[in-house]
Amino acid sequence: MSYIINLLEALIVSYGLVELCNVEKKKIFFVLNTVITFFMANFFDYIDQNFMPSSLLCLIVWYLMTCIFVRKKYIYNLFFVILVNLFCTLCSVIPILFIYDINRYIAGLTAKLIQFGMIFFFIKFKNRYNYFEDKYWFTIIIILMLGESIISFQLENIVDNVYTINHILTCLFITIIMGISLYFFHLIEESNLEKERITKLYEKQKYQDLTYTFMKSAKDELDRFEHRMIYKIRNVKLEIEKHNYDEAIELIDNYRDEIHRINRTVYTGNGVFDTSMMLKLKELEYDVTPCFTISSREFYNNVQFMNLVLELLDAIHVKSLSLIIKEEKNICIVQCVGKDLSLCFDEIKLIFDKKIDFAYKYQMQVNDSIDLFTLKIRMEDE
Numbered sequence: 001m002s003y004i005i006n007l008l009e010a011l012i013v014s015y016g017l018v019e020l021c022n023v024e025k026k027k028i029f030f031v032l033n034t035v036i037t038f039f040m041a042n043f044f045d046y047i048d049q050n051f052m053p054s055s056l057l058c059l060i061v062w063y064l065m066t067c068i069f070v071r072k073k074y075i076y077n078l079f080f081v082i083l084v085n086l087f088c089t090l091c092s093v094i095p096i097l098f099i100y101d102i103n104r105y106i107a108g109l110t111a112k113l114i115q116f117g118m119i120f121f122f123i124k125f126k127n128r129y130n131y132f133e134d135k136y137w138f139t140i141i142i143i144l145m146l147g148e149s150i151i152s153f154q155l156e157n158i159v160d161n162v163y164t165i166n167h168i169l170t171c172l173f174i175t176i177i178m179g180i181s182l183y184f185f186h187l188i189e190e191s192n193l194e195k196e197r198i199t200k201l202y203e204k205q206k207y208q209d210l211t212y213t214f215m216k217s218a219k220d221e222l223d224r225f226e227h228r229m230i231y232k233i234r235n236v237k238l239e240i241e242k243h244n245y246d247e248a249i250e251l252i253d254n255y256r257d258e259i260h261r262i263n264r265t266v267y268t269g270n271g272v273f274d275t276s277m278m279l280k281l282k283e284l285e286y287d288v289t290p291c292f293t294i295s296s297r298e299f300y301n302n303v304q305f306m307n308l309v310l311e312l313l314d315a316i317h318v319k320s321l322s323l324i325i326k327e328e329k330n331i332c333i334v335q336c337v338g339k340d341l342s343l344c345f346d347e348i349k350l351i352f353d354k355k356i357d358f359a360y361k362y363q364m365q366v367n368d369s370i371d372l373f374t375l376k377i378r379m380e381d382e
Helices: 002-020 026-047 052-069 074-090 093-098 104-123 134-159 165-241 245-262 271-283 303-314 345-353
Strands: 287-293 320-328 331-338 360-366 371-378
Touching: 002 026, 002 052, 002 074, 002 104, 026 052, 052 074, 074 104, 074 134, 134 165, 165 245, 271 287, 271 303, 303 331, 303 345, 303 371
Parallel strands: 287 320
Antiparallel strands: 320 331, 331 371, 360 371
């Protein structure tokens, strides 16, 4: 009968890990983890060490299994491995207290039923913990591990039938503390999600304001351009009538250069980024030739990314510049190419000393003919 109980536990644990840790090769993981967990449970039954040693070894083995099958979200998966391990411990307390003396096999089956119910219930709410910051994960993992250790020590006394009411109250108190902690961090996450929603609304409003500003600026620029065009055409006509063809050609060349400087339209499909870049290119004192080969994705509308690029352009001092932004797999590459490219490294240091949520690295290459500044930024999967 103990083999059946151990098999049920192995199946329940494997089911919980597959669903909570988002394992891709579910069937392989489920079978392999079930076999390993089943043999571990029987081994610890044989040596009669079913508390701290078995709990610690199961925790290590299950986490290594998830790391092999899910090569991302390591802290996130550690949380759920600890949680599943904690459920294995908690679900045995009530049957041991009330049923174990009557029939230990019924107590074991009842424990597995409670364990399955707890895991199934938590699977429904796992998405509420998807976006925790690392500092929250660290804190809650420490709380769960300490709580599980205390409960395991108390449980040994309960099984040995040398427990008092203090042992039971300690288990109950620790369980309540862990439950409150999980709920508390869930509230923090809800607050973060609300903050994110408000930030997106703010960015949308900012984009609308920027779009209006750009349209107004473009209209004013077109009006001024129309007046200058009429004036310059009249001057060209006068020079031609005077047979001053060289002066007329020079006026036409100057006019062509002016048209080139005005034509700084940016369209990548990222609304906030496009508008911000167009406004910035019009403000810069030096000439910029943009070359953007990027996809439409939320990353480029991120305030931190846009501020990084805009502040980088402010820190550059050059007559003319080619600004290249491109993608290579999940890396965004920003390159500034120019002759005698002068960078204010004090300003660069201030830019990168700010809190930036994404990973990046940059380098400066100086040659006799051309200088190149390259910034590589890792984009999160969407």
